[in-house]
Amino acid sequence: MAEGTVLHADLDAFFASVEQRDDPSLRGRPVIVGGGVVLAASYEAKARGVRTAMGGRQALRMCPDAIVVPPRMDAYTQASRDVFEVFHDTTPLVEGLSIDEAFLEVGGLRLIRGAPSSIAAQLRVDVMQRVGLPISVGVARTKYLAKVASAVSKPEGLLVVPVEGELEFLHGLPVERLWGVGKVTSGKLREARIVTVGDVAAMYEVELVQLLGAASGHHLHALAHNRDPRPVQVGTRRGSMGAQHAIGRGPHSPAELDLALLTLVDRVTRRMRSAGRTGSTVTISIRFGDFTRSTSSHTLPRPTAHTVTVLDVARQLLSSRTGAIKERGITLIGVSIGSLDDSPAQLALPLDVNSGAELDDAIDAVRDKFGSRALRRAVQVGKADHTEAPLLPDRP
DNA sequence: TCTGGGGTCCTAGGACCC
């Protein structure tokens, strides 16, 4: 039986599993991570109907004996790093998809590590032994199919789709399994009596395009026929960074909103600087009292990671919405920065230095991290920026 | 019924340039 060479590895109930790993008293019991909303549910809780993104009260009605724990993002970030280390020890070709899943290309490893299915089995053992977390792995010829396979494999945790059996496996699945079919698209498809992936495959591409638009139509047609030529890619970088915060229905004073905005901008720009990124499009996102959302954005002439520069823009964007906020209420505020650029230079400096000694430390840090060429560039950019908003203070 | 906090990609109109 021929095997594909793409692995999709997906941690099981990730946040909840980390909690059960770290607190033995939670093992074997229904665990909900989150508060107002379920961020993750252990298998014991899922068995009772609790789902991710469900409201907290509804979840507790379904599963009154659930143990609710607050999220510990730092612990999950560290666990994710540990798991990705195991991935990288398995193969250099790792493409991370999110905090808890990745594609691994293992096609070149047959001679040293064996067949993809045995690499997959070993990976599950390694992750459990080294990090203490359960993980599911799908093996197939394409990324998409591997992802479907890992999802279908749960809870056993390993599923190999043989090359000869691809379409048979795929066509029996419900359309909701297709990557990119959510609530809205699934509604449209079901209205047209398209229920399985096989039904999609039986359609003409033009019909799908007519029903769903160009991009979705082409995309779903390709997936339904298992055409997915994308290789596993290493080193793709994020295109935007953001932070958001849900707030109660209010009322909220302007000062309160401004403080929230400032906190978010500070968080995002700090993360950008420590990641060595700058960006030029500032977007603020608002969720009104009725939970509808709206965004507004502004693009700067130059990319930046400077707190005050971003804050100024964010404040202007927010103030252009004060009328609507007064009328409709506000339940969430978010800031994100897009069009991220790659140059590492301007970035690494902690741009809120206050003294010459702090600046010297900052400059040393940049030189150590990125070299002296990057340092010169950082200073240049800092000077250029100084005309509008100080990116770098002058040397005393 | 109630509602985190990250992200990606697509569409569509208007401005602007050649």
Added chain:
DNA sequence: TCTGGGGTCCTAGGACCC
């Protein structure tokens, strides 16, 4: 005075994913 077609960027909104 009247007039093409194409390309890129910006902005707003929406669907989807984990």
